[in-house]
Amino acid sequence: KYPLAITDTVLRKCKCRVCLGYDIACAFCATLRNSSLGQAVKEQGLRCLVGAFHGYAHNRACQLEFHPRNIEGCGYEDFEGCERVFSASNHLAPSTRHASHTIGWRRSTHFPRTPPHDFCASGDFLITKHTAAVKTIRKNHRIVAYGLQKYQLDGDALLELQGQEYRYLKSLKKRPQSELDQIEYLKALNEFWLAEHELQATPREFLRVDTANISSGKPPNIPSGKLPNAPSGKPRKAKKTLSTWEQIYAKVQRAEKKVEAVEARLSIEQRWAENDEAYQEALKKSREHAYRKALDNLERLMVQRLFELEKSTMRATGMPHALSQILS
Ligand SMILES: [Zn+2]
Incomplete structure (x- = not known):
């Protein structure tokens, strides 16, 4: 909300085209567009930029759109004025970190405000x-x-x-839609085959009533309330086995329907087999996709951890033991 309030003030005070530098302007730009300031931003032609220093930590696509070195008219301005003020305020940290609230407040009032000569x-x-x-x-x-x-x-x-x-x-x-479709089909096929395998492995010794149906992959035709060929003394086990078989059979049907739906959508006439070239190609892409997602997740966790470390061990505050505690 603070960046929005600042932008609102800037828009009202400056009745001209403005370039606004912000560390995360790439994301803030979308927030601005969707906020109540969206119309004013559009009318006044406000341009969001990421500061030159921060810009190098953003990806190349972001730099092409938001880095001041790539924007005509920015010249040598780096949009990092606040960073210089924060840098000056870092000197306050060692003396206020362990100070009482009152002393800390008093010292912070000496925070280097921009002197008149500046x-x-x-x-x-x-x-x-x-x-x-x-x-x-x-x-x-x-x-x-x-x-x-x-x-x-x-x-x-x-x-x-x-x-x-x-x-x-x-x-x-974003990965091309055709690639995502292939990965989806591969996943549906694997689920179907796995369910089929599970069905094959399910014991059938109590399901001999309708062997013709079972061998053709259809559910057994069993009159309700009557258990098939249950050996005497084991009716519960027979009932449980039948119920398990029915559940897995329903799973196979659901998986097959899903495969058929994807096949119809992608106009696949011949179902893929494991040895098919298309299957192997899609498998390779799927593994690469999973690997990249894992890498992204790892990067996210590392950045998250770095932020946690940054917050818990403030610079120049004489707390080296805190870092070793976190790392241990
Ligand atoms: Zn960015």
Whole structure:
């Protein structure tokens, strides 16, 4: 809610096009669009960007869309002003971490607010950035011109290449539907075969009443309330076996229906067998899919753990034992 409130203030105070730098602007952009500020954002042409420093921790597709180095008009601005203020505030941590609430509050009131001379220095800041930009242009102009000539490119072509890269990376975000369909069919087939195998392995010694039906894979035709060929003294066991068989048979039917539905949707006329090339290919893709999902999950857990460690062992607070406790 705080970023939304800040954006609202910025929109009301600045009646012009604004670039808003935020560590997670890629995600915040969607939040903004769906919020009550969505219309104002659209009308005022507010542009969200990830700070240059944070941007390198985001993926390439995100960088192409949100990194200031890829956005025309951002120049040398890195959108990391807050980071400098936070960096200055880090010096407060060692002296306030173990202090009482009152002392901590008193010291935090000395938190380095932007001194007046910093505002006065904004002119110097702008001229320094401008001079540096002009220098860089002069220095690299010939190299860029040489590269463009060598590869027969121009500014528009470079933008088009960037757009192509962005579209390509976006297309990788989700696996192709055809691949997902194959994996789904493979899964349905495996479930069906497994259920069939389970049915074959189920004991049938008490199901001899309707052997013709059973051998053809159909449920036994048993009059209700009457158990088939149950050996005397074992009616309970017979009843249990019959019930188990019926459950597994229903499972096989459900699995087969699922397979047939997928086959109809994908127009598969001949059911795959284990030795088929298509089956083996889909199996390979399915394993790769599972491996990548496991990798993603591992990465998520590692990042989560790093955040936990970061929170539990604050820097420069003289608590080295806390880290060793967590790692042990
Ligand atoms: Zn991002």
